[in-house]
Amino acid sequence: MNTLPVLNSDDRKQLFWFLLLALFVLAAGYGLREPWPSDEPRFVLVAKQMVDSGNYLFPHRGIQLYPDKPPVFFWILAACYQLIGSWRWSFLLPSLLSGMTVLYLTYDLGRRLWTPRTGIWAALAILFSFQFVYQFKRAQIDPVLVLFTTIALYGFIRHLLLGPHWRWFYAGCFFSGLGIITKGVGFLPLLIFIPYIALRFAKADGLSVQTNTNGLRWSGGLLFFLVAIAIWLVPLLWAVKHGGSVEQQAYLNDILFRQTAERYANPWGHHEPFWYFAEILLLFWLPFSLAFFWLWKPWYQSFRIRDAKVLLPLAWAVLVVVFFSLSSGKRDMYILPALPAFALAAAPFMQAMSARISFRYGLFTLISFISLVILVLGLQALLGEPGFEKKFILERGASQLNPLWWMLIAVGGISLITSLFFRQKKPLHSCLVFFVLLWSGYSFVAYPVLDGANSSKDVMQRARELAGAEATIGLVDWKEQNLLQAQGATTDFGFLESPTTQLQKGVVWLKISPEKRRLLLQSSRHTQCVDFKNADAISLGNANRRSWWLIGEQAAAACR
Numbered sequence: 001m002n003t004l005p006v007l008n009s010d011d012r013k014q015l016f017w018f019l020l021l022a023l024f025v026l027a028a029g030y031g032l033r034e035p036w037p038s039d040e041p042r043f044v045l046v047a048k049q050m051v052d053s054g055n056y057l058f059p060h061r062g063i064q065l066y067p068d069k070p071p072v073f074f075w076i077l078a079a080c081y082q083l084i085g086s087w088r089w090s091f092l093l094p095s096l097l098s099g100m101t102v103l104y105l106t107y108d109l110g111r112r113l114w115t116p117r118t119g120i121w122a123a124l125a126i127l128f129s130f131q132f133v134y135q136f137k138r139a140q141i142d143p144v145l146v147l148f149t150t151i152a153l154y155g156f157i158r159h160l161l162l163g164p165h166w167r168w169f170y171a172g173c174f175f176s177g178l179g180i181i182t183k184g185v186g187f188l189p190l191l192i193f194i195p196y197i198a199l200r201f202a203k204a205d206g207l208s209v210q211t212n213t214n215g216l217r218w219s220g221g222l223l224f225f226l227v228a229i230a231i232w233l234v235p236l237l238w239a240v241k242h243g244g245s246v247e248q249q250a251y252l253n254d255i256l257f258r259q260t261a262e263r264y265a266n267p268w269g270h271h272e273p274f275w276y277f278a279e280i281l282l283l284f285w286l287p288f289s290l291a292f293f294w295l296w297k298p299w300y301q302s303f304r305i306r307d308a309k310v311l312l313p314l315a316w317a318v319l320v321v322v323f324f325s326l327s328s329g330k331r332d333m334y335i336l337p338a339l340p341a342f343a344l345a346a347a348p349f350m351q352a353m354s355a356r357i358s359f360r361y362g363l364f365t366l367i368s369f370i371s372l373v374i375l376v377l378g379l380q381a382l383l384g385e386p387g388f389e390k391k392f393i394l395e396r397g398a399s400q401l402n403p404l405w406w407m408l409i410a411v412g413g414i415s416l417i418t419s420l421f422f423r424q425k426k427p428l429h430s431c432l433v434f435f436v437l438l439w440s441g442y443s444f445v446a447y448p449v450l451d452g453a454n455s456s457k458d459v460m461q462r463a464r465e466l467a468g469a470e471a472t473i474g475l476v477d478w479k480e481q482n483l484l485q486a487q488g489a490t491t492d493f494g495f496l497e498s499p500t501t502q503l504q505k506g507v508v509w510l511k512i513s514p515e516k517r518r519l520l521l522q523s524s525r526h527t528q529c530v531d532f533k534n535a536d537a538i539s540l541g542n543a544n545r546r547s548w549w550l551i552g553e554q555a556a557a558a559c560r
Contacts (some may be wrong), residue, residue, distance in 0.1 A: 006272025011116040013175065015107070018120055019100070022127055025435065026099045026136055029443025030457055031089050034455035034485065040139045040456070041481035042066075044091050047077035048484065051115035057239055058248055062475075062483055062492040065247055067254035070232060072182040073141045091139045098147035099136035103127060105154045106340045110347045112162055113309050122347035125291070126339055128431060129283040133405035133439055135333055141183050142333045147339040148179040153316070160307055163208040173221035178230025188320055190225075197307050206308035272330040277321050280332045284341065287366055287431055291346060294359050298349040312343035321457055354428060363427040367434050367540050368419045374438075381405040400449065407445040411437045456481040456543045463540055463550050464488050468516045476506045476521035479544065499526035507559045514553035523547040529559040 007015070035041045045060045046066050059066040059074055073094070080090040103123045110119030126132050136143045154174030159165045172189060179186020199207060240252050282289050302310040317338040324334045353359050382405040415437055419430040452458040455477070464487040469474055472489040475482055477499035482494060493505040503526065506519045520540070523526055531537060536554035539547070 007111075007116055011111075014116070014120050018107075018123060019104070020104050021432075021436075022100060022103050022123070025133060025439050026096055028440055029137070029447045030092055030096065032443065032447040033451040034088060034457055035091055035481065036454045037479065037481060039373075040091070041479070041484045043069075043073065043141065044087060045480045045484040047074040047081065048087065049371065051078050051081060052076055052263075057236060058251060060550065061480065062436060062495045064496055065251045067251045069141060069183060070181045070255065072178065072232065073144050076144060077139070087183075092137070094140055095136050095143040099132075099493040100378060101147055102136075102150045102340060104207060105150050106344060109154060109157055109344055112158075113344075114348050116540075117351065118347045121350040122340075122343045125288045125343035125346055125350065128435060129285045129288045131280075131332065131336060131340060132339055133435075135336060137443070138438075140333070142336055145179055145183045145186060146340075147191050148175045148182060148186055150340050151175040152179065152343060153192065153313070156189060156192050156292070159208070160192070161206060161208055161312060166220075168442050170221055170224045174224040174228045177225040178231075181229055181232045185334075185337075188323070189316075191319045191323070192312065192316045195312055199311060202306055203308035204311065206312075271328050274325050276330045277325050277335050280335065281321065284332055285342075287363060288343065288346075290362055290366055291350065291353060291359070293362070294353050295346050295349060296357065298353075299345070310345050310348065313341040317341035317345065325505070329415055339551065360425070360427045363431060364419060364423055367427065367430050367460040371412045371415035371419055371434060373412070374408050375416060375536055376413055378405045378408030378410075382409065403445050404449050404464060407441040410534060411441045453543050455485060456548075457485045459540045459543045459548050460485040460487060463518075463520050463548075464538075466538055466550050470516060472517050473550075474506045474509055474519045476502045476519055477524065477526060478520070478522075482520065482548075499524065503529075503559060506555050510556060519551050519556065521549060521551065523549060529556075531555050531558060 013127040035044045046061055049060045050056050050071075053060070056071065056075060056078070059069075059071050066204075076094045077091060080093045081087055084090040084093070103126060105486070106126055107119035107123040110116075110122035112119075144474060152172040152175040155168040155170075158168035163169070167267040167290065176187055176189045179189070190362065196207075232415075236252065240248050244252075282292070299310065299314060302314075320338040320341075321335050324330060359548055382402065415430070415434040418433045419427070421428045461481060467488075469488060472491060473486065475490060478492060478495070480495075483490060491509070493502040493509070497505075503521065506521070510517050510519055521530070523530075523532060524546075530549070530551060532539075532549060532551075532555070534551075536549045536552035541548065
């Protein structure tokens with residue numbers, strides 16, 4: 001095994017200040033908002049219904065089963081809630097802990113493969129990527145998936161480059177299995193054995209010497225991989241076989257086949273061209289991705305000398321991007337698991353590259369340009385034609401946006417001044433200032449300003465006040481945030497049912513007890529039969545670009 005570099009006092013200080021910076025950026029605004037669309041309210045709602053019902057095996061969204069994702073992330077959300085006792089203060093905890101762990105593991109690999117300073121550069125490259133911070137400040141599945149894939153990658157690299165280390169190899173296999181039951185693509189770390197075999201045949205430098213091993217020891221990884229999957233799959237199969245309903249059988253077929261291989265081969269949404277992820281990688285990973293224009297040469301040199309420490313994580317990251325590019329269904333966060341590997345492959349060259357005048361000028365130009373754009377947007381919104389602000393208020397339902405515009409002006413102005421002050425000499429300092437200001441403004445200003453409208457909390461609170469404490473509110477053509485933020489008694493008529501069918505069922509339900517029931521719905525082409533001018537229809541305002549109403553029997557009299 002390779003000898004682990006000893007951390008001196010300067011190394012410890014650097015690690016401490018980096019982790020403190022990362023914690024501030026990722027935790028800023030924690031507890032200041034409720035779940036926001038598009039995915040957060042859905043996932044938190046599913047976890048909440050698990051806690052309320054005690055049914056952790058079959059996730060529900062309203063009255064219907066939710067087969068789109070395996071339940072591991074919902075279990076984690078539920079566990080955080082039971083630990084803290086508040087959804088508002090717990091729903092972002094998995095992403096926060098995942099982000100800090102991913103950063104530390106990447107740092108640790110960097111220091112083990114090269115030096116502690118290289119580990120800091122690897123972790124900084126991740127933290128200084130827009131998409132990483134944005135996604136890890138949200139309660140989506142992807143941060144937890146990236147956590148599991150990074151742990152698996154860590155285990156495989158500890159074994160293949162720094163080993164042999166069979167316990168870490170088995171851990172990598174186990175967390176690959178956990179990744180699969182978190183999101184179907186959790187097997188991605190296993191792709192690392194493709195470039196590993198190629199590098200072994202090419203007699204690359206840096207691979208660990210695997211001595212006294214046999215096929216049985218390698219095949220033991222399959223056992224750990226299957227054990228992780230069995231944590232969820234075995235109880236599910238047993239429950240469906242022993243008294244499972246027709247709906248539960250359909251859920252099993254859907255989540256095992258339709259949501260995995262079929263969704264990859266024949267996706268039903270988010271269609272993008274083959275080169276889509278090249279755009280995401282270059283734009284969404286800024287400012288780290290700016291370094292790619294200088295990294296191609298040292299990466300090519302690493303290829304020529306067959307440096308496995310660089311080539312193995314780099315080749316795996318490229319395979320991840322290619323894998324997702326082959327499917328026509330693409331979303332920007334799909335390639336996020338590859339970010340730590342790209343950062344690790346870049347880290348040994350970042351110190352020398354940061355000293356180059358051309359790179360410093362490029363970083364200075366980038367930060368100055370983005371800061372100027374943010375400043376101009378803030379000034380335009382605050383002092384320009386008020387039509388933009390009125391449209392924003394009308395669509396989003398936010399009442400007071402001036403703090404948001406002042407935040408943009410402050411972030412853009414201070415960042416621009418800082419960038420000009422440091423210029424090409426210390427552009428990393430201006431980059432640091434820009435990132436801290438950007439995510440601080442986003443978290444401490446945008447969160448409280450936009451939360452009431454984005455989360456639908458204001459709409460649902462007003463609905464309960466108007467309906468009365470004893471009334472039951474029926475949800476028609478609803479979104480997950482409506483049910484999540486609902487107060488008091490509610491019912492729904494199936495999230496996956498067509499809006500027309502939901503309205504038909506809702507009207508029948510309303511007429512059974514019109515004095516104690518109300519319907520909450522949005523104004524759309526599906527609700528044209530509703531008389532919104534009737535006194536029995538009350539506007540609740542706008543949220544998430546939709547106009548919401550609370551209606552009684554008279555307003556729905558024309559609906560059949």
